[in-house]
Amino acid sequence: MNLLYATLGLIGLYIYVSFASLLWEGLDRKLVARMQRRIGPPLLQPFYDFLKLVSKESIIPRHAGRMFELAPVFALAVSIALLAYTPFGFAPLFNTRGDVIVFIYLLTLIAFIRVLGAVNSGSPYAQIGAQREIIILVSREVPMMLGLFAILWRLSKLGVSKPFSLGTFYEHNIWEIGTPLTFMGAVILLFVFLAWLASEIEVGYFNIPEAEEEIAEGPMAEYSGRHLALFKLSNALKEFISASLVVAIFFPWGISGVLGLTGAGAVVADLLFHTLKVYAVLFVSMSVFRAITGRLRITQAVQVFWLRMLPAAVIGVLLILIDLMEVIA
Amino acid sequence: MSEERRELEKRIAKLCKYIGRSPWVFHVNSGSCNGCDIEIIAALTPRYDAERFGVKLVGTPRHADILLVTGPITNQSLERVKLVYEQTPEPKVVMAIGACPTGGSVFFESPFTNAPLDRHIPVDVFIPGCPPRPEAILHGVVLALEKLIKKIEGEGEKK
Numbered sequence: 001m002n003l004l005y006a007t008l009g010l011i012g013l014y015i016y017v018s019f020a021s022l023l024w025e026g027l028d029r030k031l032v033a034r035m036q037r038r039i040g041p042p043l044l045q046p047f048y049d050f051l052k053l054v055s056k057e058s059i060i061p062r063h064a065g066r067m068f069e070l071a072p073v074f075a076l077a078v079s080i081a082l083l084a085y086t087p088f089g090f091a092p093l094f095n096t097r098g099d100v101i102v103f104i105y106l107l108t109l110i111a112f113i114r115v116l117g118a119v120n121s122g123s124p125y126a127q128i129g130a131q132r133e134i135i136i137l138v139s140r141e142v143p144m145m146l147g148l149f150a151i152l153w154r155l156s157k158l159g160v161s162k163p164f165s166l167g168t169f170y171e172h173n174i175w176e177i178g179t180p181l182t183f184m185g186a187v188i189l190l191f192v193f194l195a196w197l198a199s200e201i202e203v204g205y206f207n208i209p210e211a212e213e214e215i216a217e218g219p220m221a222e223y224s225g226r227h228l229a230l231f232k233l234s235n236a237l238k239e240f241i242s243a244s245l246v247v248a249i250f251f252p253w254g255i256s257g258v259l260g261l262t263g264a265g266a267v268v269a270d271l272l273f274h275t276l277k278v279y280a281v282l283f284v285s286m287s288v289f290r291a292i293t294g295r296l297r298i299t300q301a302v303q304v305f306w307l308r309m310l311p312a313a314v315i316g317v318l319l320i321l322i323d324l325m326e327v328i329a
Numbered sequence: 330m331s332e333e334r335r336e337l338e339k340r341i342a343k344l345c346k347y348i349g350r351s352p353w354v355f356h357v358n359s360g361s362c363n364g365c366d367i368e369i370i371a372a373l374t375p376r377y378d379a380e381r382f383g384v385k386l387v388g389t390p391r392h393a394d395i396l397l398v399t400g401p402i403t404n405q406s407l408e409r410v411k412l413v414y415e416q417t418p419e420p421k422v423v424m425a426i427g428a429c430p431t432g433g434s435v436f437f438e439s440p441f442t443n444a445p446l447d448r449h450i451p452v453d454v455f456i457p458g459c460p461p462r463p464e465a466i467l468h469g470v471v472l473a474l475e476k477l478i479k480k481i482e483g484e485g486e487k488k
Contacts, residue, residue, distance in 0.1 A: 029380070038378040045383050048350035052394070057418035059391060125389070216389040224391040224418040 006084075006093050013083050013093070018233065020275050021240035022046040027279065028287050035291045046236070050229050058225030063122030071117025072223070072230035075110055079237040082106040086241045087248040089274030090267055091167030098164045100152060103245070104145060107200075110238050111137050114231070118219035129218020132298050133209040136199060139305035140206075143313035144196040147189040150317040151249060154182075154324060166245075169252040177323075185319030186250070192313045193246050197285045199301070200242045201235075204286075204293040208301055243278045243285070251277050351383035352474060355393030355417070359410050360442070361400030364460040365427035369397055372463035379467060390416040395473060397466075398452075401429035401442035407449065414450045420481060422473040423452045426466060428459040453477070 025046040033040025042048075060069060084094045085103045092099065115133050118126035149164075151174050156163035158172045174186045199206035210218045223231060255273040256266035296304070356369060372379050373386060387393055390413045402410060414423065425446045428434035433444035446452050453476050456469040 033378070033380060036375055038375045039381045040378075041380050041383050045351065048383060049353075052351045056394075056420070059416070059418050217387070217392065220392070221389045222391055228392065 009093050010080070010084050013088065014080050016271070017083060017088075017237060017240055020278075021236035022050065022233075024240065024279060024282060025236055028282070028290075031283065031287045032291045035287075046232075050232060053224075053229035053232065054226055056225040058227055059222075061122055061222050064222065065120035065122075067116050067120040068222070069227070071113050071120070072227040072234070075113045075117075075234040076230050076237075078106055078109050078113060079234040079241070082110070082241055083237070085166065086244050087166045087169060087252075088244060089254055089270035091165075091170055095162065095165055095167040097162045100148065100164050100166055103166060104141070104148075107238070107242065108137065108141060110234060114219045117223070118221075121222035123222045125216045125221040126219055128215050129209045129221065133219060135298055136206065136208060136301055136305075139302045140196055140199045140309075143192050143305060143309040146310070146313045146317055147192055148245075148249070150320055151186075151189065154320050157324065166248060169248045170254070173252050174249070179323050181319045181323035185316040185323070188312055188316035188319070190246075190250050192309050192316065193249065194281075194285045195304070195309055197242055197246050197281070198289050199305070201239045201286060204289040205296045205304070206301055207290075207295050208298050239282065239286070240278060243281045244274070246281050246285075247274060247277045251281075351385070352394045352422075352470060353385045353387045353392055354395040354397050354470075355387055355390050355413070357390075357396055357398045357410055357413050359398060359400035359406040359430070360403035361427070361429060365399040365429075368460040368463055369399070369426065369466060372466045377463045377467065379470075382470075384470065391418065393417050393421070395422045395424060395470065397424050397426050398430050398446055399426045401433055401436040401439070401444045402446060402449065403442050407443050410446075411449060420477060422454070422477050423450060424454045424456060424469055424473055425452050426456050426469075427461060428457055431455045431457050434459060 023043065023046075026041070026043040029045060030040040030043060082103070085092045085099050085106065111133060115130040118130040118133075152164050152168065154174065154177070155168050155172050158177075160168040160171045162168065174182065174189075177183075198204055202208070202210055210220060215221070220228065220231060254266075254270040256262075256269045259269060261269050356366065358366060371377065373384070390396070396414065396417060398410065400406070414421075423446075425431055429436065429442075430444055430446040430452075433439070433442060436442040436444065443449060454469045454473040456465055458465055461469075
């Protein structure tokens, strides 16, 4: 019975998050247009794009393998599975001890499936895009994982019911420790996570795998029609999920306690408030970043992560560690 | 079977209306002098802002709904133009931008160019001018979409 409710909740979440994430894409395009003194497309533009792509012909190239057709379906399926492990203003639906590993695994798997589909398409553009995607993937995950595990480890010292689960952020958060060193470490890690988010959703500096002007949208080069529509939807879901992680770590506060709601009302209020916070984080890490920066070369992007972000994450983690060991003050 | 098919085609025709809401264009340069290309870019700049109609410049013909062909189709580019046309998924619209693909312009009767474009691939809208103004290109997009929607609806009712 419990499993049934969880499954129904997952379907509900899937429908809600699809709408919210596609609406964000429309908002993002409108906001960037306003920043460039343009009028911009209507808010519902991503929905029109999606419906158009679904109705168009889907071409399968002659040299494409079996994985080419399966990859979009797998990518969407993995995104939907990921929804069950994502905190949306309340603990994840299938919240268990140590589920952070499943979360990172599934998030990486989406990019990996995109690469598989691209390599199978037989197009040289898609293969260059796939190479770039893999290179940026191995660079960006290291500082993110270091920061995430360090924060979860620190929170587990405070005594939580399920250590190393994404639900712990709603029991304790990194700001409530309150000491100056932890605060400094958390601010540094917030910066690292915003950079990770920008590269996860591939905007601004990190729009390298899907460089439209150079390599014809990279991994998506050979996809058309329905297959492309599925990829667009799974990408929109991934954007929302990645931003949800940042919001859960650094801004987990709910609104239901303030409004005095309980039960289903509290869940809905928290979900809506969480959506607003996700939009705010994406506004900084996506819209503004996209409007003011150009694309880096792949070598420069790798340097940003290995030479700037990884040391920053190490310093942030060391600050939190030193504070816990009470060596200073 | 025909009843079922008619129903299905009516639904497809309804869905295809969304093409009018989000026409994605792909730019094919077949030996153009860059005059028309700059005018196409001008139509996308903040002054004219084609994105408010959902127009997006895409990087690959697989994503495109509209092909914007500029230039007099030189011998070297002829095969590529045909290839790009075949790579674009249906339903699609082809627009010939500028005097060159329309009639050859200064390359009229040159042995190295293959204008007009509609000798090689079906063209829906010609936009003459050397180069045409951005307003003319936007007007051409509107005409092309009207033609496309008429075509889709007509096909949906006929069968």
